[in-house]
Amino acid sequence: MFAARLRQELHATRTHPREISGARRAYREAACLLTQFDPTRLRRPDEEGPTGGATLELVDDCTALGMKDRTRWALKPEARRTALRGLDGPEAARLALERNLGQCPEGPGPERTALAYLTGEHPPLGEQHAQELADTLQAVLWLSEIPGITGLPDVGHVQHALERARILQPLERLVQDPFQGRTRELDELRAYVGVPTATTRARIEQAGRRITAFTGRVREPPLVIHGPGGIGKSTLLAKFILDTLHDPERDLPFGYVDFERPTLSVHEPVTLIAELARQLRVQYPGYRAELDALAGECQRRAATQREERERTAQLNRLSTTRPTLGRSASREFQTLATTDETDLIRRLADILVRAVAAPAGESGPPLLIALDSFEEAQYRGSPVMGRIWALFTTLQKAYPRLRVIVSGRAPVAHPARTVTPRTLELVDLDPEAAVGLLVSCGVEDPDVARALADRVGGHPLSLKLAARAAVLAGNETAPMGELIRSLPARRRYFYRKVDQMLVQGILYDRILNHIADERIRRLAHPGLVLRVITPDIIKDVLAEPCGLRVETPEEARHLFDELSRLDLVEPAGPDAVRHRADVRAIMLRLSGNDRTALTRTVERRAVDYYAARDGLEDRAEEIYHRLRLNENPRSVEERWLPGVERLLAGAQQDMSPRAAGFLGAHLGGDTPDHVMADADQEDWERIAAREVEDLLAQGFAEAAAARLAERRPWTPCSPLHPLLLETLSRTGRGDEARREASEAIDRAEDAGCAEQRLELLLLSARLAEEDGDRESADRDLQVAEGVAAGLGQDLEAMGALLARARLTSGTPVDPEVDNQLARRLRQLPDATLMDQPVLVRAVAAEVYERDPRALDHALEVVGLPATDDGVLEDIGTAINRAVSRQPQLRGALMTILGTAVGTPRPCSEHSSIIGILREVRDRGSLDDLARRLLVLRDDSGELLAGVASAMRRGTAGPSVRAPATSALMARPGTPAEGNGPQRPDEA
Numbered sequence: 001m002f003a004a005r006l007r008q009e010l011h012a013t014r015t016h017p018r019e020i021s022g023a024r025r026a027y028r029e030a031a032c033l034l035t036q037f038d039p040t041r042l043r044r045p046d047e048e049g050p051t052g053g054a055t056l057e058l059v060d061d062c063t064a065l066g067m068k069d070r071t072r073w074a075l076k077p078e079a080r081r082t083a084l085r086g087l088d089g090p091e092a093a094r095l096a097l098e099r100n101l102g103q104c105p106e107g108p109g110p111e112r113t114a115l116a117y118l119t120g121e122h123p124p125l126g127e128q129h130a131q132e133l134a135d136t137l138q139a140v141l142w143l144s145e146i147p148g149i150t151g152l153p154d155v156g157h158v159q160h161a162l163e164r165a166r167i168l169q170p171l172e173r174l175v176q177d178p179f180q181g182r183t184r185e186l187d188e189l190r191a192y193v194g195v196p197t198a199t200t201r202a203r204i205e206q207a208g209r210r211i212t213a214f215t216g217r218v219r220e221p222p223l224v225i226h227g228p229g230g231i232g233k234s235t236l237l238a239k240f241i242l243d244t245l246h247d248p249e250r251d252l253p254f255g256y257v258d259f260e261r262p263t264l265s266v267h268e269p270v271t272l273i274a275e276l277a278r279q280l281r282v283q284y285p286g287y288r289a290e291l292d293a294l295a296g297e298c299q300r301r302a303a304t305q306r307e308e309r310e311r312t313a314q315l316n317r318l319s320t321t322r323p324t325l326g327r328s329a330s331r332e333f334q335t336l337a338t339t340d341e342t343d344l345i346r347r348l349a350d351i352l353v354r355a356v357a358a359p360a361g362e363s364g365p366p367l368l369i370a371l372d373s374f375e376e377a378q379y380r381g382s383p384v385m386g387r388i389w390a391l392f393t394t395l396q397k398a399y400p401r402l403r404v405i406v407s408g409r410a411p412v413a414h415p416a417r418t419v420t421p422r423t424l425e426l427v428d429l430d431p432e433a434a435v436g437l438l439v440s441c442g443v444e445d446p447d448v449a450r451a452l453a454d455r456v457g458g459h460p461l462s463l464k465l466a467a468r469a470a471v472l473a474g475n476e477t478a479p480m481g482e483l484i485r486s487l488p489a490r491r492r493y494f495y496r497k498v499d500q501m502l503v504q505g506i507l508y509d510r511i512l513n514h515i516a517d518e519r520i521r522r523l524a525h526p527g528l529v530l531r532v533i534t535p536d537i538i539k540d541v542l543a544e545p546c547g548l549r550v551e552t553p554e555e556a557r558h559l560f561d562e563l564s565r566l567d568l569v570e571p572a573g574p575d576a577v578r579h580r581a582d583v584r585a586i587m588l589r590l591s592g593n594d595r596t597a598l599t600r601t602v603e604r605r606a607v608d609y610y611a612a613r614d615g616l617e618d619r620a621e622e623i624y625h626r627l628r629l630n631e632n633p634r635s636v637e638e639r640w641l642p643g644v645e646r647l648l649a650g651a652q653q654d655m656s657p658r659a660a661g662f663l664g665a666h667l668g669g670d671t672p673d674h675v676m677a678d679a680d681q682e683d684w685e686r687i688a689a690r691e692v693e694d695l696l697a698q699g700f701a702e703a704a705a706a707r708l709a710e711r712r713p714w715t716p717c718s719p720l721h722p723l724l725l726e727t728l729s730r731t732g733r734g735d736e737a738r739r740e741a742s743e744a745i746d747r748a749e750d751a752g753c754a755e756q757r758l759e760l761l762l763l764s765a766r767l768a769e770e771d772g773d774r775e776s777a778d779r780d781l782q783v784a785e786g787v788a789a790g791l792g793q794d795l796e797a798m799g800a801l802l803a804r805a806r807l808t809s810g811t812p813v814d815p816e817v818d819n820q821l822a823r824r825l826r827q828l829p830d831a832t833l834m835d836q837p838v839l840v841r842a843v844a845a846e847v848y849e850r851d852p853r854a855l856d857h858a859l860e861v862v863g864l865p866a867t868d869d870g871v872l873e874d875i876g877t878a879i880n881r882a883v884s885r886q887p888q889l890r891g892a893l894m895t896i897l898g899t900a901v902g903t904p905r906p907c908s909e910h911s912s913i914i915g916i917l918r919e920v921r922d923r924g925s926l927d928d929l930a931r932r933l934l935v936l937r938d939d940s941g942e943l944l945a946g947v948a949s950a951m952r953r954g955t956a957g958p959s960v961r962a963p964a965t966s967a968l969m970a971r972p973g974t975p976a977e978g979n980g981p982q983r984p985d986e987a
Contacts, residue, residue, distance in 0.1 A: 007060065024057040025086065028075065031058065032083035033097045033114050033142055034104065036065055036072045043099050045092075084145035093146050094118040108132055114139035117152065125153060129172065130165035137162055163282040168245070170258055174238035178440035181433025182236055188424055189240045192223050193366050193403045195247075221419040222392060222404040224411050227426030230461035230582050233407045234258075234372050236426065240405075241370060252365040253352060255279045258372040266376050269387045270305060270337075273344045274298035276369065280348070284355040294347055301340050304867040308333050311865070314838045319759040320788065320799025321839055323722060324766055324806075330697040338387050342394040349398030366401040374408035379670035381694040381703070386416035393418055409670075415700040428458025441467030448484075455487035456503055461582055465507035468567075472514040483510060508587055511568065520562050522546040527563070528579050528587050529599045530606060531624060531651075532572045535560040541609050545601045588654050603629055611639075620647035627655055633662035633680055640666065661687070682718075684711055689719040692727065701730040716751030725763045729770070738767050758787045758796065762803060774807055781807075795836050798824045798843060805846050822851035830861050837862035845952035848944060855948055856934050863927040864950055871950040872921065875930065876913040878946020885940045892936060900929040 026044040031037050031054070039062070042054040061079035065072040075083070087093050097115050104111045113135040116122040128136060137158045143149050190196070194217075225233045241256060255276040259266040264275060274295045281291035312333050315326035356364045378385065396402045411421045429437065434453035435446065441464055443449045448470065456466045473483055487503055515521040523546055527533050530541070539556035543549070550556050563569065564577050572578040579587075603625045610622035619641050626636045645667050652660040652667070652675070661679025664671035665686035676684055688707055695704040704727045714720050721744045728737035741764040748757035765780035781804045788796035801821045825833075825843050833840045844858035864871050883890050897913075900920040920926050930950065933943045 021057070023053060024061075025083070027054040027057045028061060028079055028083035029087055029092070030054070030096050030100055031062075031073075031075050032080050032087070033093060034075075034100060034111055035109065035138075036074045037100065037103045038071050039073050040071065041100075041103060045095050045099060080142075081145060084142060085147065087146050089148040090118055090143075090146060090150075093143070093149075108135055110135045110138035110142070114143055117143055120151070125158065125161050128161070128165070130162065130169045133158065133162040133165050160282065160285060167256065167279050167282060168242065171238035171242055171256060174235050175242065177235075178437060179235065179239050180436040180440065181429045182232070182239070182426075185236055185424060185426065186240055186243070189223075189236075189405065190244070192220060192405070192422065193244065193252075193368055194401075195244055218400045219396060220403060221421050222406055223422040223424060224406045224408060225424045225426060226408060226410040228459075229585065230459065231426045231428075232460050233426055237370055237372060237405060237407050241368070244368070252368055253280060253283055253356065254368040254370070256370045256372070259376065260373040266374065267384055268302055268305065269341050269384065269391055270298050270302045270344065272371075272388075272391070273341065273348060274302070277348055280352060280355070284352075287351050287355045290351050291348075294344065294351070298344055301344065305333075305337055305340070307865070307867045308336070311838050314836055318796055318799050318836065318839065319755060320762055320784065320796045320803060323726065323759055323763045324803050325838075325842070327693075327696060327726060330693070331699060334383055334386070334697050335699075338390045341387055342390055345391050345395050346398055349395055352399060364399075364401060366403045367395075367399050368403050368405070370405045370407070372407045374406050376669055378408050378412045379691075380412055380414065381691040381698075381700070381707075382412075382414065383694050383698055385412070385414045386698045389414065389416040389418060412670075415695070415703045416698065429460065429463070430458060434458045434463055437463045438467050438470070442471045443467050451484050452487075455484055456507075459504075462504050462507065465504055465511065465583075469507050469510040469514075472511060486510065504583075505587060508568075508583060515566065517562055519548055519559060520566070522548060523559065523563060524566065524568070525587075526598050526602045528584055529603055529625075529628065530578075531621065532576050532578050533560070533563065533569075534576045537606075537609065538563075541605045542602060545598055545605065585653055600629065616641060616643050617647060620644040624648060624651055624654075627651075627659035627662065630656055630659060633658065633683060636662065665690075681711070682715060685714055685718045685720050689723055692720070692723045696723070696726060696730065701727055705731060716747050717753035717756045719756075721748070721756065722759045722763055725760070725767070729767060734767060734771065738764065738771070741767060754787055754791055758784055758791070758800075761787065762800070765803065769807060777807055778804060794824070794828055794832060795839060798828070799839055802839070802843055802846060818847045818850050822847040822854050825854050826851075826857065833858075833861050841865070841951045841953075845948045848948040848951075852934065852944060855944070855951065856931055858951060859927050859931050859934075859947075864930060865953050866921075868953045870953045871926070872914050872917040874946050874950040874953065875933070876917055878942045878949070879913055879933075881946075882938050882940055882942040885942065886938065889936065889938065893933075896929065896932050896936075900925045900932075 023044070026046070027042060030042050030044050039054040039058060040052045041050045042058075043050050044053075058073065058075075058079075062073040062075055065074055084093075087096075094115065097111060097118065101111065101115065108131065113122065113132070117139060122136075123132075125133065125136070136153075137155070140152050140155055140158055143152055144155065225237060227233055241254065244252070245254065256279070257264060257272055257275050264271050277291045277295040277298065281288045281295075284291070312326065312329045315321045315329050318326075352367065353364070392402070392404060406421075410425075411423060428434075431450075431453055434457070435449045437460065438449040438452055439446060443452065443466075452466050452470065453463070456462045469483055486506055509525070512521055512524050515524060523538065523542055526546055527542055530537060533542070535553060535556040538559050539550045539553065543556075543559075548559075550559065560575070560577075568583060569577045569579055570581075578584070606625045607622055607629070610618045610625070619639065623636055623639055623644060626639065627633075648663060649667060652663045652671075655663065657675045657678035658680060660675045661671065661683040664675060664679070665683040668690060671679075671687050676687060679687065688710070692704045692707055695701070695707070704723070708720060708724050708727055725737045725741050725744070728734070728740060741760060745757055745760045745764060748754075748760055761780045761784035765777040765784070768774070768777040768780065781800055785797050785800035785804075788794075788800055798821065801817060801824060805817045805821055821843055825840070825847065840858050840862045841864075844855045848855045879893055883893060897916050897920070901916055901923065917926065917929075920929050930947045933947060936943060938944065
């Protein structure tokens with residue numbers, strides 16, 4: 001800051017611009033083709049060695065880069081551009097760059113790429129990967145400024161090649177390691193997509209027929225690649241896609257989506273559509289604008305869906321709103337989300353059909369969509385699966401040659417499934433491929449490789465561990481023979497998972513035995529049970545059980561640094577490492593009796609270590625190790641904190657089935673059948689309840705009923721009791737549902753399950769209302785309100801009152817209910833109301849006629865729903881109706897609207913009201929505008945009713961109308977309510 005101020009003051013004293021000296025110009029030219037440089041080492045073409053003159057000459061032309069212990073500068077863009085344009089041609093540029101090339105780091109970079117173009121030795125664009133193309137793009141942008149330069153590729157062509165290379169970059173990373181075998185699997189994928197294999201090609205040519213680019217049937221179901229972890233599912237998928245795309249005879253549209261990427265969410269299918277649009281815009285540049293617009297629309301829909309999902313979650317968090325509003329909102333959300341997504345995917349298909357433009361009578365190339373890391377969505381009842389199936393069906397109707405390949409677990413039966421997917425199970429590599437993989441990983445002797453493959457089998461991870469152990473043995477005969485003899489001989493049931501894990505465990509031990517430092521060797525294996533290792537954990541958790549004395553932080557730091565150098569560990573954050581996930585998952589499943597006592601001791605010390613500390617991360621690790629020690633899930637539950645679930649994601653694979661069931665109940669997602677079978681009854685009920693909720697949200701009540709028929713009787717406080725009533729009601733068994741409700745309420749009261757009783761009472765009231773029994777419904781709701789009050793849950797009590805007020809769309813059962821509801825809303829603290837904005841909006845909209853101030857207070861505390869366009873329609877319609885009935889309001893309303901959008905003059909009478917309101921919302925002023933509308937004197941009540949209706953948006957309640965007197969107050973010749981201007985755009 002001081003330097004900038006000083007420079008400003010010095011420059012202010014100049015009466016004319018400073019002239020560029022010859023030395024300064026020469027140093028600029030020396031630096032103009034360098035990304036960054038050390039000014040003390042920069043050399044002009046006429047200097048034999050560095051003089052440091054650039055430090056003074058370029059101080060105003062550069063920015064300093066934050067390099068630790070190094071002086072690095074970079075030319076400012078304008079200074080670089082001036083220097084490039086001032087060069088005496090390509091030869092001068094080459095001399096300047098060669099003289100300072102020592103400033104550049106070793107390896108590829110834009111400087112060396114620029115030099116290659118200046119010397120005519122650059123590689124073709126088609127042979128460059130993504131990083132090389134990025135360097136080429138930067139070099140071409142620099143060089144194109146130099147006078148007289150020729151032979152440069154078109155910038156747009158380079159940009160397009162770079163964009164395509166970035167799409168393929170994740171796939172190329174997967175096949176960096178040698179790829180062996182899988183010939184049958186690759187052929188099966190080719191046949192599925194319609195790419196002729198070598199065999200089919202020869203057969204077609206022998207028959208004298210022409211080979212078209214793609215063969216095969218028009219419609220095909222999705223294909224799922226599945227197999228155990230580490231078997232190579234993603235690698236196979238990457239190999240197939242790259243081989244197909246690199247074939248010059250074929251040009252097929254494709255999309256590769258890896259749901260492990262942080263910008264994608266398997267729970268938001270709309271992000272999948274956005275990613276496909278982005279990738280297709282690169283493949284079809286002529287449709288870039290349309291596909292960009294579609295991707296942008298997807299992002300906007302995603303934001304809206306997130307808000308709607310949060311609104312639904314709010315309703316489902318309260319017992320008083322879950323059965324009456326929450327479940328209907330959940331079903332509505334799934335329906336609307338599916339509608340949105342199918343509309344977007346249909347638009348994508350329409351663009352693609354036009355982009356491909358197949359000749360008349362031909363179906364066009366296949367559209368290949370590959371979904372990787374899809375496991376999280378593959379569980380019974382998953383709403384995501386239902387929406388993905390809808391996307392697949394819609395897209396295939398519009399583009400029949402759709403081919404979807406999914407890498408995940410085996411297909412899971414789902415009620416929304418319209419066809420049975422094809423499957424491709426990956427098993428171990430064949431012997432020849434196994435030997436090839438060992439040789440490619442460093443096993444020099446083919447005979448040794450064959451002997452190892454015979455003992456190890458064909459699992460890729462086992463083979464890589466075997467290759468590592470062999471390399472450490474030094475490829476010497478005696479150690480190699482010992483390694484081979486240490487592995488169990490193959491048996492008929494060798495390929496069982498337990499045998500593979502046993503082999504992998506032996507190989508891992510062999511690798512550990514080659515650690516030179518005995519202390520690190522002692523720490524390495526017991527450290528596997530820890531998800532993270534730090535210097536403090538070595539000192540306080542690991543050292544003593546491993547027989548080491550570590551008394552100072554310095555000793556712990558030294559051991560940590562040595563452990564960090566092992567190739568079997570990977571970084572886990574600042575000053576933290578962990579064992580590689582693939583190896584750790586295998587070793588944790590092995591039951592090494594000789595080490596069980598040691599590892600249990602380590603885990604008990606880990607529990608003590610983390611329990612003594614505060615913080616969500618520490619609590620998550622404490623819970624993790626308690627579950628690993630097989631503590632009672634109910635006692636572990638007492639240590640649970642909101643938020644630890646995200647830190648325990650994926651930990652089920654490290655647990656016993658009982659502990660995994662506990663995590664499944666708290667984390668969501670897939671819970672395998674064998675885990676469900678061994679889970680505690682309470683955990684099973686929670687998992688089943690989540691599945692039933694998902695099925696009901698999608699409208700699959702019969703499938704929900706089938707799940708509810710299992711593992712009965714349930715515990716008295718089970719979440720399945722209310723779900724049974726909901727399911728019976730939705731399957732047309734209302735009388736049975738009411739009888740079951742009465743019995744379940746009594747059981748919950750006897751067991752002291754107050755919260756469960758509260759929800760059952762609300763459901764019972766809803767069932768009674770549906771039967772026309774308003775008296776019983778009101779009685780149940782009054783009891784529910786008392787139960788909520790007894791629990792000290794003010795929001796629940798207010799929710800029960802709201803349900804009473806909504807018993808009918810006309811006069812409430814008790815006219816005092818609305819008054820009580822308004823009083824509760826005013827009495828509750830703002831901080832409490834902010835926790836449940838949807839409920840607060842619903843209450844304010846319910847009582848607005850009796851207490852208009854409640855509406856204003858709700859606007860101030862929670863505001864209107866932010867992304868619902870229906871809010872704009874309600875307020876716009878109300879403004880139009882109010883002006884139609886009271887023209888004298890027109891001026892005041894136009895002034896309010898003009899102020900809200902920041903216009904100094906009133907808005908034009910002919911402006912689009914919806915357009916103005918949308919602009920107001922974008923400015924974040926919609927709530928303030930709504931509050932200003934409430935204070936206008938509007939005898940018709942239209943503005944008040946319009947704001948109330950906007951407030952009710954998203955609360956699943958009945959629509960709000962202006963008071964009945966509104967029509968009577970209309971002037972002669974003015975349309976009454978329902979006949980006035982209905983379109984908000986007709987201001």
